[in-house]
Amino acid sequence: MIYEALSCLTSEMNDYLKLKLSATEDKIVLSGLVNPDGSMAVQGENKVLLTLVNLEKETATRKTTIPNKATDMNINMYVLFSAYFGSSNYAEALRFLSFVVGFLQQKNVFTRTNTPRLDKNIQKLIVEMESLTSERLNNLWGTLGAKYIPSVLYKVRMLTYDEAVLREFRPEITGVGVNEPS
Structure with a gap:
């Protein structure tokens, strides 16, 4: 459910940017920021990374009680949009971050x-959109293990989490290659 929701947001935003900018490549990438070794998780630059940074249980909903059945749980996802552009391309990073904010507005x-x-x-x-104080922003980036880059945090509300509809994700096979001896 989490993957389905965030991949849908990623696709919607990529469609928007392609239409708005007459672009051909995807600029929004669903990805973590850094690998466990501290290196950037995405190859190349000039992308906006959509990263799940937290999940929380929604507590403001009414509970339904059905005997002998666990009730569904509503969760909120916190996602960070980070403009990962080269240092010589800082203005473009801000431009793409503006497109993200504009689309979600x-x-x-x-x-x-x-x-x-x-x-x-x-x-x-x-x-x-979530507002972060300087202290919370510093804590977030420190927790992520990355240096700050232009970003904006959003709360995605009310994903109903139902274990009964979870399914395994298997990437599509795009081709079969055979290595021939040289």
């Missing part, structure tokens, strides 16, 4: 009606 609710690619098990996603 004009479309902050995702339903199957306005987002046909939204997984059928997800009713709605509500996206809200």
Whole structure:
């Protein structure tokens, strides 16, 4: 469910940027920021990384009680959009971050009606910008183990987590290669 929600957001934003900028390549990448060894997790530069940084249980919802059945749990996801552009391309990083904010300002609710690619098990996603104090921002980047780059944090609300609809993700096989002896 988490992957489906975030990959949908990534695809929607890439479609928006391709239309807005007449671009051909994806600029938004669903990825962590750094590998365990401290190196950047994404090859190349000039991308906006969408990174899940936290999950929390939504406590403001009503609970339904069904005997002998665990109730669904609503969770909120905190996602960080980080503009990973080269140092000589700082202005472009800010430009792309502005596109992210603009897109999520004009479309902050995702339903199957306005987002046909939204997984059928997800009713709605509500996206809200989060404000961080300098101290919280410093703690976030320190926890991530990365140097600060231009970024914005969003809360994605109310993903209903139901274990019954979880499924294994298997990447699509795009080709079969055979290594011939040389």
